[in-house]
Structure formats: structure tokens, C-alpha cells
Amino acid sequence: MAMYLPRLPIQVDPLIAEAKRRARRRRLLAVAVGVLAVAALGSFVRWELAGAEASAATAGSGKQCAGPTTYGSQCIEVRGSGRRVTAIQTWFDNTGLFWPNAKWRIDLERYNCNPIDTTKPTCGTASTWHGKSRTGDIPGPGNSARSAHFAQFRSDRYWPTFSLPHTFRSNVWLCTEVAAYARGRWVYNAAGLPTGLRACAAVHG
Secondary structure, X not given: OOOOOOOOOOOOHHHHHHHHHHHHHHHHHHHHHHHHHHHHHHHHHHHHHHHHOOOOOOOXXXXXXXXXXXXXXXXXXXXXXXXXXXXXXXXXXXXXXXXXXXXXXXXXXXXXXXXXOOOOOXXXXXXXXXXXXXXXXXXXXXXXXXXXXEXXXXXXXXXXXXXXXXXXXXXXXXXEEEEEEEOOEEEEOOOOXXXXXXXXXXXXX
16 A cells, blocks of 8 residues: 655745755856856966967067976066067966975076077076075965966066166077975976976067
């Protein structure tokens, strides 16, 4: 003999209906958030791929990036005209991930030959300006536990021994590269890559 549960009291039915409506709204909100997240990720990936394909450019031509790689992404922007440099910016996207408790810095390097896709023994560094060292993540605008952004202007020096404006007497390439302090010495990032991980821009007149 079949048994049937008694009908719920009339005052309980509206509560169930309201609960269903709220659950439906939560599902719709979750779907909307998921769509926005996918769209944002697509935009980020397109930007990274565009940066990875960027080649060297003259001063003032915009942001140039190397990566993304398993060692992160490195970027540089050199502002100026011809061989006269008036400002430099550099970015690295994963300092907090790779060196959460270690000392690190971003160096500025000058090359008299084209260093892109070339090993340092083949195209050596002509000059190096060491950046101010940091430990772990860095506070301040544009920075977070997973990214670093530094700028060099006339009155704001991340590379203390490099002065701006600066005019080079011949065509050069400027690159930025992360170095971390390990076992008593500074070691450059991306030791597993033949050419390292350097973001470079040509400064040509």
C-alpha cells in the first residue's frame, strides 16, 4: 500500500518558493561571473602573446616584453628620441612567486650588439646598473606580491648610478633582467634558458 507524505502547511510553501528563487539567482550570478572571468583571461593571454612576439624598438616606441615563460615575464619601456633617453620603466610579473623571502633586484644592462635571442657569451654586457634590492613582495602603487614595476625618471631613480636624461654616443640596446641573491652571490633569472630572460629595446639614432 503506497504511503504519501502529508501536504506541507500552507505557510511553508512560500518559503520554499523564495528559497528556489534565491538559488536560481545565485546560479545565474555564478554563470555571469564565470563568463567575465573567461573574457578577462582571454584578454590577458592575448596581451601576453603580443608582448612575447615584440621585437626590439627605438626609444619611445612602447612596452617591449620577453615571455611568458616558466620563469615569468620581463618587460621594458624606454622613452626618449633617437639616442636620447628621458625615462625607463621595467616590469616583472612573479617576484613574490619565485622569491617570496629572498633578496632580488632588476638590473639595467647596455649592449653594443643585438642581445635578443643571443647568449651573453656571444653578445656580452657592456655596462650594468644595479637596481635597488628588495625582499619578497613590494608595497606601493603598481606593485603586488606577484608583480613588480619600477620607473626611472630624472627625480626618481631605481638605478641610482644611471642618470637621466642620458644621450648615448652610438646605437645601443638597453635590457632589464632580474637577479636574485642565493648562496652568497647574485644569480640572474632563467638560468635554464640559453638566452636567459631579458626584455630589450633598441636605442638608435
